[in-house]
Amino acid sequence: MGAFLKVDQISKRFGGFYAVNGLSFELKQGEILGLVGPNGSGKTTCINVLSGIYAADGGTVEFDGKMIHTMPSYKISNIGINRTYQIPKCFHSLTVKENIDVALAHAKHKPQVDPVEFLELQGIMGRNAGTLNTAQQKTLDLARALATGPKLLLVDELAAGLNPEETESMTTKLLHLSEQGVSIIVVEHLLSFVHALTKRVIVMNAGKQIFEGDLESASKDPLVNQVYLGGDAV
Numbered sequence: 001m002g003a004f005l006k007v008d009q010i011s012k013r014f015g016g017f018y019a020v021n022g023l024s025f026e027l028k029q030g031e032i033l034g035l036v037g038p039n040g041s042g043k044t045t046c047i048n049v050l051s052g053i054y055a056a057d058g059g060t061v062e063f064d065g066k067m068i069h070t071m072p073s074y075k076i077s078n079i080g081i082n083r084t085y086q087i088p089k090c091f092h093s094l095t096v097k098e099n100i101d102v103a104l105a106h107a108k109h110k111p112q113v114d115p116v117e118f119l120e121l122q123g124i125m126g127r128n129a130g131t132l133n134t135a136q137q138k139t140l141d142l143a144r145a146l147a148t149g150p151k152l153l154l155v156d157e158l159a160a161g162l163n164p165e166e167t168e169s170m171t172t173k174l175l176h177l178s179e180q181g182v183s184i185i186v187v188e189h190l191l192s193f194v195h196a197l198t199k200r201v202i203v204m205n206a207g208k209q210i211f212e213g214d215l216e217s218a219s220k221d222p223l224v225n226q227v228y229l230g231g232d233a234v
């Protein structure tokens with residue numbers, strides 16, 4: 001199968017500073033890619049460009065046969081890319097049900113899974129999102145993304161704030177989505193989570209890719225060790 005997502009030399013700068021600087025990679029349908037690297041290396045900015053939060057200053061992004069790098073975020077969402085946020089972006093004054101209903105109302109694709117059942121949210125549907133703990137808000141953020149039936153799901157530090165049991169459960173769920181054909185990019189500091197999800201990671205530093213391969217090989221790479229891992233990958 002060919003590339004479903006083709007990112008070619010994308011750049012994003014803030015003033016004169018390049019947060020992402022000539023990043024290229026491809027992703028197949030149903031594939032999971034880990035995007036890792038030190039703080040400030042450009043991972044979230046990459047996700048922000050792919051989801052249309054920022055327009056790229058250079059380069060192209062092709063998704064499912066369409067060039068999307070100049071599209072606004074709502075159009076990108078409509079064609080099947082959706083995401084979670086490092087700090088979940090649910091509506092705090094709405095209930096969990098209302099939050100999911102808003103996403104369902106805007107969905108252009110049938111969800112692959114029922115987000116409520118899949119993420120086991122039945123017990124908190126009447127709670128206001130603002131009263132949820134971090135793990136619950138992250139799960140709700142994911143539910144809202146899944147309600148849109150994404151073909152490409154971008155998850156930004158989903159495991160941060162989850163306990164080991166919740167992390168394991170999240171791993172199983174993301175693997176299930178990938179088996180359903182959903183491509184997933186996982187931005188993550190918790191490398192054991194990434195390791196459980198995929199053999200393919202890109203290590204970023206200063207806006208550029210410095211390594212592509214599996215985490216075990218990354219741990220043996222001198223540059224990755226120098227800037228990021230300190231010799232301890234998984």
Ligand SMILES: Nc1ncnc2c1ncn2[C@@H]1O[C@H](COP(=O)(O)OP(=O)(O)OP(=O)(O)O)[C@@H](O)[C@H]1O
Binds near residue numbers: 018040045046
């Ligand atoms: N809106 C913005 N305005 C100015 N600088 C920004 C903006 N967003 C990100 N940056 C800068 O771009 C660089 C990359 O940030 P980014 O959040 O993409 O890194 P990251 O790899 O996701 O980091 P972390 O792992 O800490 O989340 C950082 O130096 C950051 O300060």
